Amino acid sequence: MAASGDPSPDTLAALYDLLKPFNKTGVDLKQGTRFSEDLNFDSLVVMEFVATVEDHFDISVPMNMLPDIANVAELAAAVEKIVKADKG
Amino acid sequence: MAGIFDRFSNLMAQRDAILAGDGADPFQVKFDEVISQTEAMIGNRRIILCGTNNYLGLTFAPEALKAAHDALDAFGTGTTGSRVANGTYVGHKELERTLCEFFNKDHAIVFSTGFLANAGVLSTLMGPGDYILMDADCHASIYDGVRASQAEIIRFKHNDAADLDKRLARLADKPGNKLIVIEGIYSMLGDKAPMKDIVAVKKKHANTFLLSDEAHSVGVLGRYGRGLPEEAGCEDDVDFIVGTFSKSVGTVGGFVVSSYPDFGMLRLVCRPYIFTASLPPSVVASATVNLGLVKNGGALRTRLMRNAKVLHAGLSDLGLKLASDISPVIAVVAPDPQVAVAFWRGLIDAGVYVNLALPPATPYGYSLLRCSLCAAHTEEQLLEVIGIFKDVALNLGLIERQPRRVAVG
Numbered sequence: 001m002a003a004s005g006d007p008s009p010d011t012l013a014a015l016y017d018l019l020k021p022f023n024k025t026g027v028d029l030k031q032g033t034r035f036s037e038d039l040n041f042d043s044l045v046v047m048e049f050v051a052t053v054e055d056h057f058d059i060s061v062p063m064n065m066l067p068d069i070a071n072v073a074e075l076a077a078a079v080e081k082i083v084k085a086d087k088g
Numbered sequence: 089m090a091g092i093f094d095r096f097s098n099l100m101a102q103r104d105a106i107l108a109g110d111g112a113d114p115f116q117v118k119f120d121e122v123i124s125q126t127e128a129m130i131g132n133r134r135i136i137l138c139g140t141n142n143y144l145g146l147t148f149a150p151e152a153l154k155a156a157h158d159a160l161d162a163f164g165t166g167t168t169g170s171r172v173a174n175g176t177y178v179g180h181k182e183l184e185r186t187l188c189e190f191f192n193k194d195h196a197i198v199f200s201t202g203f204l205a206n207a208g209v210l211s212t213l214m215g216p217g218d219y220i221l222m223d224a225d226c227h228a229s230i231y232d233g234v235r236a237s238q239a240e241i242i243r244f245k246h247n248d249a250a251d252l253d254k255r256l257a258r259l260a261d262k263p264g265n266k267l268i269v270i271e272g273i274y275s276m277l278g279d280k281a282p283m284k285d286i287v288a289v290k291k292k293h294a295n296t297f298l299l300s301d302e303a304h305s306v307g308v309l310g311r312y313g314r315g316l317p318e319e320a321g322c323e324d325d326v327d328f329i330v331g332t333f334s335k336s337v338g339t340v341g342g343f344v345v346s347s348y349p350d351f352g353m354l355r356l357v358c359r360p361y362i363f364t365a366s367l368p369p370s371v372v373a374s375a376t377v378n379l380g381l382v383k384n385g386g387a388l389r390t391r392l393m394r395n396a397k398v399l400h401a402g403l404s405d406l407g408l409k410l411a412s413d414i415s416p417v418i419a420v421v422a423p424d425p426q427v428a429v430a431f432w433r434g435l436i437d438a439g440v441y442v443n444l445a446l447p448p449a450t451p452y453g454y455s456l457l458r459c460s461l462c463a464a465h466t467e468e469q470l471l472e473v474i475g476i477f478k479d480v481a482l483n484l485g486l487i488e489r490q491p492r493r494v495a496v497g
Contacts, residue, residue, distance in 0.1 A: 043448055044452075060255060062219075062242055063234075063235075
């Protein structure tokens, strides 16, 4: 179902690029790729990766949002939501 | 049916793997007798204490012991109530007045532990629409405190003022208040915050405040022991100082001081303040007396730093990898958790107690033998500690038998 809230291909492509250096398990990066289970992110890696995403999009991703972000699609949706709110 | 602890099964398997083999459990040490600030007995074995955070050695200060005994006799063993119910005695108010004088601040609130001070203050200072920018290496009590707040939480890179600046700049158009949270000395490696740089960043941005947890630096830094803000000369720029009585002050309890107007209203909203029994009168009395000893403890601070130099030089000359500069906390890096446990067991068996610290509680994923120094350590004790470190590290093959420094002549 292509709901209006689906992340754009541009956002996803950017996230896949940013993820490459963090992809130590060498899995195929897809929308459903999970940070914890598939990429083995621990809390330190999460911190580094979030900082990378923040710098790329020039946004702040509050720690409060992280528990609700388990996979790439959810991160893309969160990023787009923050970008939109910042343009407000 | 699933057991209620099944979700911890990975953690339990990790623990069992790390603690495999014979020897003491590093997380279940029991001291049968405490001989002094620097020595204890485990069974019939004498142990040198090198991991107590008892930086100034005030746990047996005669003045504090007497005050505690007097308060115990006069007021009993406990208050059996919270500060807002029946738990505020004259001693609690006197302690808060003493803290105001010690720090030259208008307000002081005493909590029952340092953890509760952080949890209470950080959950209530900032609210919805506000932002908390915390150093990534902050203590668990800070993480728990900010999580319980309704503010947005943003972490910045450890001790990186430029990273903090960048993150604050991104929030420039947001209307809320911003609170920067750092620690004076970070507990695991003993490194200091770049406080002057952080204050400069704070001043660049509107509606931005600074809170520093001085748990490990009160008593240790500054001419009068007021911590990193005193040493760095920026006491007026640190809006909120959190601290503890359980390290240099030699007892237990936590506090926050500030000159921010109406700060005392936190007493009405801090749940860890309202719903916890207050400190026993004997603890309050010893904290009050020991704060005076901390203030006038210049000689103790000199001895503490001298001891830090001796241990740092001794361990680094052995060829051990240290993650600390010369500071009252000196962390030795072990190659992995298993070796760290074996190292720790070797030390305790030979008569030295240090802290074992393992990831994820450590920065950079380090496995650490964390030493903390005491002003009361003698040079003989420290040389014994260094000798035992040498024997254990040799046995584990972590260092070479050859001395690194060959005497000339």
